[in-house]
Amino acid sequence: MASTPSPIRLQTRAVVRSLLAQTAMQLFAEKGFDETTVDEVAAAAGVSRRTLFNYFRTKEDLALSGLSEQGEVIAARLAGRPADEDVWVSLRHAFEVLDEIEASPENRLEIVSMLFDNDSLRAGHAEKQARWTDLLAPLIEPKLPASESRGFEARAIVGAAITCLQAATEEWLRLRGSMALFDLYDTAVAAIRTSN
Amino acid sequence: MASTPSPIRLQTRAVVRSLLAQTAMQLFAEKGFDETTVDEVAAAAGVSRRTLFNYFRTKEDLALSGLSEQGEVIAARLAGRPADEDVWVSLRHAFEVLDEIEASPENRLEIVSMLFDNDSLRAGHAEKQARWTDLLAPLIEPKLPASESRGFEARAIVGAAITCLQAATEEWLRLRGSMALFDLYDTAVAAIRTSN
DNA sequence: CATAGTGGTGCACTAAGTGCAAGTTGCTTC
DNA sequence: GAAGCAACTTGCACTTAGTGCACCACTATG
Numbered sequence: 001m002a003s004t005p006s007p008i009r010l011q012t013r014a015v016v017r018s019l020l021a022q023t024a025m026q027l028f029a030e031k032g033f034d035e036t037t038v039d040e041v042a043a044a045a046g047v048s049r050r051t052l053f054n055y056f057r058t059k060e061d062l063a064l065s066g067l068s069e070q071g072e073v074i075a076a077r078l079a080g081r082p083a084d085e086d087v088w089v090s091l092r093h094a095f096e097v098l099d100e101i102e103a104s105p106e107n108r109l110e111i112v113s114m115l116f117d118n119d120s121l122r123a124g125h126a127e128k129q130a131r132w133t134d135l136l137a138p139l140i141e142p143k144l145p146a147s148e149s150r151g152f153e154a155r156a157i158v159g160a161a162i163t164c165l166q167a168a169t170e171e172w173l174r175l176r177g178s179m180a181l182f183d184l185y186d187t188a189v190a191a192i193r194t195s196n
Numbered sequence: 197m198a199s200t201p202s203p204i205r206l207q208t209r210a211v212v213r214s215l216l217a218q219t220a221m222q223l224f225a226e227k228g229f230d231e232t233t234v235d236e237v238a239a240a241a242g243v244s245r246r247t248l249f250n251y252f253r254t255k256e257d258l259a260l261s262g263l264s265e266q267g268e269v270i271a272a273r274l275a276g277r278p279a280d281e282d283v284w285v286s287l288r289h290a291f292e293v294l295d296e297i298e299a300s301p302e303n304r305l306e307i308v309s310m311l312f313d314n315d316s317l318r319a320g321h322a323e324k325q326a327r328w329t330d331l332l333a334p335l336i337e338p339k340l341p342a343s344e345s346r347g348f349e350a351r352a353i354v355g356a357a358i359t360c361l362q363a364a365t366e367e368w369l370r371l372r373g374s375m376a377l378f379d380l381y382d383t384a385v386a387a388i389r390t391s392n
Numbered sequence: 393c394a395t396a397g398t399g400g401t402g403c404a405c406t407a408a409g410t411g412c413a414a415g416t417t418g419c420t421t422c
Numbered sequence: 423g424a425a426g427c428a429a430c431t432t433g434c435a436c437t438t439a440g441t442g443c444a445c446c447a448c449t450a451t452g
Contacts, residue, residue, distance in 0.1 A: 233407065233408090234407080234408065234409090254408080255407095255409090
């Protein structure tokens with residue numbers, strides 16, 4: 001059954017998946033998300049509509065699948081930070097991998113615009129980023145002082161940090177990329193953590 | 197044209213809208229969101245499917261329309277807080293109206309469960325709450341020290357506060373309501389605002 | 393060469409959402 | 423009170439997302 005999906009199978013599957021996502025993003029960037037049908041994506045990728053839905057649960061996933069992987073990369077980076085480092089500093093360093101893995105910075109603005117243009121897409125984007133909390137909170141929880149509610153506190157902190165990242169992204173988009181994303185992020189964090 | 201939609205028209209429209217949302221929530225609570233079709237809601241409300249879509253843009257809106265109104269109530273309360281009050285204190289007081297307007301606390305758990313059960317519904321819920329930022333940030337901006345980025349800082353703070361509320365709601369749900377929502381909220385705010 | 397398992401595909405179907413072209417209702421104005 | 427106007431309602435046809443199912447093609451293994 002689902003015992004050993006075979007390592008080679010998994011790999012080809014991952015490659016196809018990535019190819020499909022790439023094709024989709026291409027079309028979304030050209031024509032816009034709403035104006036692109038799933039059939040068009042399937043046709044452009046040379047695959048049947050049905051097969052496409054074998055790789056992605058929804059059309060939205062085609063545009064947002066990258067976010068889950070980004071979350072894992074951030075988590076990996078976070079796990080490598082020194083144990084006694086301040087949680088906010090650790091999170092900031094972990095987030096910075098985004099600058100490294102983000103494909104071609106030139107069309108980054110275009111992609112982010114697309115993501116924020118559509119209501120349900122923006123919601124899905126925020127939700128996927130919020131899901132990063134599930135990956136990151138367990139990693140910073142041990143850094144917090146012992147307490148019965150430490151797990152919850154960890155989730156609150158990670159959630160707030162992600163919110164700062166989102167606010168920064170929104171502002172970065174509004175300024176059309178004229179300010180560095182992480183400068184905005186720092187401003188946001190300072191704003192919420194400084195009294196008055 | 198859209199000059200004077202007539203006050204009486206607006207009022208009946210609001211009543212019908214509220215009635216439809218109520219009917220929908222009833223069915224959603226009984227059978228679940230995904231298992232309820234828009235046609236069923238329309239039929240139960242004694243109205244045509246097409247008319248229902250005249251009142252609500254999407255099925256999701258049927259479940260989430262209340263959130264926009266809640267945002268306005270919170271904004272109204274926030275506007276009434278003293279000008280020199282600490283922003284976090286003001287926000288906390290403003291959020292507290294949720295305890296007042298929330299219909300029947302007994303099925304509140306049921307409703308929140310329903311909202312968090314469905315992926316896109318949860319995303320839509322979070323997004324709608326995030327939109328509260330647009331209403332609340334302008335009200336707290338004047339309370340912040342002058343700065344070129346004051347508007348952005350206000351958005352970050354409000355966003356973080358909303359995130360705390362969401363984290364608290366999530367935890368409240370996990371504990372099946374055994375702890376007061378606002379005690380959890382306070383814990384979350386303390387966690388993000390206290391060094392280490 | 394037979395066979396079993398796996399992935400791709402076509403087909404038919406449900407359900408959300410939209411555009412349009414009616415019909416209905418109720419209010420204004422003469 | 424009648425004519426007319428504007429907004430509300432509705433049915434219908436259509437597009438698109440998403441799913442269940444059955445069948446086909448390929449491949450690895452005995």
